[in-house]
Amino acid sequence: MKHYIAEKWRDILVFNDLDSYEKVWALKADWFEEPNYRRGGWSGVSRVELKLPLGGSVGVFLKRQEDHVTRTLGHPIKGFSTFAREFNVIRAFQQHNIPSLEVVFFEQWKQDGHQRAFIMTEELSGYAPLSSEDYRMGSALLANEQQKTALFEKLAELLHSMHKHKFQHNCLYPKHVFAKQLAAGGVDLRVIDLEKVKKVLTKKQAMYRDLDTLLRHAKTWSDEDKLAFYKTYQGESYLSNGSQRLWNKLNKK
Known part of the structure; x- marks a missing residue:
């Protein structure tokens, strides 16, 4: 899967004008963790406050990466984004009732010869x-x-x-x-x-x-x-x- 928005978060993303991958990728946000440059690309994490339509806000973590891939037997040369791997694992964990993160928005795409991806998850507030x-x-x-x-x-x-x-x-x-x-x-x-x-x-x-x-x-x-x-x-x-x-x-x- 290259695109996913959790239905319960769709209206919140629209309310914050973050309902497309272009808008999320262009979002200016401070780094929660400085970008990590390895595997031929980079990967970084930001914490973002999303406003709620009825008032208040909720925290999410936004992880963005470019050309940060993992290689497997199935993808030995080009590889695929490590966030795609994480997204797939989170979904598998959900299917088996293994407590983990809740995905808000996931996207991966190619642009100007680069592999890009991001994954947005709900903050574990109180943990x-x-x-x-x-x-x-x-x-x-x-x-x-x-x-x-x-x-x-x-x-x-x-x-x-x-x-x-x-x-x-x-x-x-x-x-x-x-x-x-x-x-x-x-x-x-x-x-x-x-x-x-x-x-x-x-x-x-x-x-x-x-x-x-x-x-x-x-x-x-x-x-x-x-x-x-x-x-x-x-x-x-x-x-x-x-x-x-x-x-x-x-x-x-």
């Missing part, structure tokens, strides 16, 4: 990444075992929802999992940065890669915290022989 001070072990949100258990159970559920469908995130750092506290005392999680997600042959392959990345980069988790999460993921109070072997393999790295 914070697991790498933030809010979710540092011992913080107000993770001050006791009950709060830790609630987070670990929800995180394990999120990872299971990816891995059972053989999605390997490939970059599962704590900063790419966003959390929001719910009024009932629970927590909602969303996974982001999906440009490198790929389908793999087995659940075990996806599980090993993502657990290895997550546990190595969870800098504020103690060894006991990491083991507690691993047990939660495996659904075991005492590790089976197979789970113990995988745990030993993860710890060797």
Whole structure:
């Protein structure tokens, strides 16, 4: 798919005069993340406030790129935009009820010999990444075992929802999992940065890669915290022989 506008956002985009790819591409907006120049092109992120027809506003993130492509067996020479890959993953995640981002507008096209694309997603308002001070072990949100258990159970559920469908995130750092506290005392999680997600042959392959990345980069988790999460993921109070072997393999790295 080269063009997509979410129906619920169409009137809002029209109200903000951003209902075509030309208008979005020409939009002047400060960089939220400075452009990244690699893969023969560039890619950058802006945060934009959209006015609502009935008053107020909503934040969205706009990612634009030019000649920033990924090459696969199906596209070995020209490749295709990394945002097209991200868009496809978000749509696949939605089909499998894997909590992630909501796409507002996506477009890819060729102009003057250049491959261009953008993806606009709704801001995760009220969420914070697991790498933030809010979710540092011992913080107000993770001050006791009950709060830790609630987070670990929800995180394990999120990872299971990816891995059972053989999605390997490939970059599962704590900063790419966003959390929001719910009024009932629970927590909602969303996974982001999906440009490198790929389908793999087995659940075990996806599980090993993502657990290895997550546990190595969870800098504020103690060894006991990491083991507690691993047990939660495996659904075991005492590790089976197979789970113990995988745990030993993860710890060797």
